[in-house]
Amino acid sequence: MNPIGNLNKIFESRIRLGVMSILMVNSEVNFNDLKQMLEVTDGNLASHLNTLEENGYIKVYKGFIGRKTNTTYAITTSGEKAFKGHLTALEHMIRFTK
Amino acid sequence: MNPIGNLNKIFESRIRLGVMSILMVNSEVNFNDLKQMLEVTDGNLASHLNTLEENGYIKVYKGFIGRKTNTTYAITTSGEKAFKGHLTALEHMIRFTK
DNA sequence: TTTAGTAGCTTTGTATTGCAAAGTGCTTTT
DNA sequence: AAAAGCACTTTGCAATACAAAGCTACTAAA
Numbered sequence: 001m002n003p004i005g006n007l008n009k010i011f012e013s014r015i016r017l018g019v020m021s022i023l024m025v026n027s028e029v030n031f032n033d034l035k036q037m038l039e040v041t042d043g044n045l046a047s048h049l050n051t052l053e054e055n056g057y058i059k060v061y062k063g064f065i066g067r068k069t070n071t072t073y074a075i076t077t078s079g080e081k082a083f084k085g086h087l088t089a090l091e092h093m094i095r096f097t098k
Numbered sequence: 099m100n101p102i103g104n105l106n107k108i109f110e111s112r113i114r115l116g117v118m119s120i121l122m123v124n125s126e127v128n129f130n131d132l133k134q135m136l137e138v139t140d141g142n143l144a145s146h147l148n149t150l151e152e153n154g155y156i157k158v159y160k161g162f163i164g165r166k167t168n169t170t171y172a173i174t175t176s177g178e179k180a181f182k183g184h185l186t187a188l189e190h191m192i193r194f195t196k
Numbered sequence: 197t198t199t200a201g202t203a204g205c206t207t208t209g210t211a212t213t214g215c216a217a218a219g220t221g222c223t224t225t226t
Numbered sequence: 227a228a229a230a231g232c233a234c235t236t237t238g239c240a241a242t243a244c245a246a247a248g249c250t251a252c253t254a255a256a
Contacts, residue, residue, distance in 0.1 A: 067253080094185065130231090
């Protein structure tokens with residue numbers, strides 16, 4: 001296998017990378033917090049969250065705080081696996097390329 | 099600064115990432131070897147090498163082996179710095195995002 | 197009760213990028 | 227002489243990325 005073959009195409013985007021790393025250490029984060037942490041427009045964030053969800057890497061919880069809508073996002077076990085896999089692929093690429 | 103702010107946009111591409119990591123450990127690599135290592139089409143590789151060069155991250159040596167052209171690529175000190183910077187930004191993003 | 201604001205989107209439109217494929221000029225191999 | 231390889235450039239298309247605007251369903255302020 002070539003050195004870049006195990007890199008995950010989904011994680012070529014910094015915003016998706018950022019979402020994943022935030023969700024690796026925070027079990028649940030809502031839309032607005034993600035938006036502020038990453039400093040992106042809401043439309044842009046929504047579309048990236050969408051592709052992460054389509055790939056089964058995050059799951060979405062639509063809930064309420066009182067009577068106000070509150071959408072939170074969490075990483076799935078498959079997402080965790082994929083992200084870790086990507087990171088080790090990165091490491092291998094950097095360390096063992098010869 | 100937000101967690102993705104220090105990631106280098108140039109290194110969002112796996113091919114460019116691959117080139118850089120190859121050139122981090124191999125002082126000079128020619129076009130064809132890069133092409134085979136990364137398993138990409140020559141046109142595609144050429145364009146990625148071009149953006150890396152335009153950004154001053156690699157330098158190009160056009161030489162000959164006998165009378166046959168031989169182009170080799172090497173990382174620049176600025177490229178090394180940028181790449182290392184990207185890697186530490188990645189690490190920080192992953193470890194300290196909170 | 198109008199007005200304004202917030203959350204979390206979707207839609208629209210544009211600009212950028214990624215890529216394969218084909219073409220180029222040279223050289224080497226057969 | 228024909229075929230193939232090297233290191234590209236050009237062409238053209240398809241897939242992103244992104245901002246901005248619109249939209250829904252609320253809540254809060256005046």
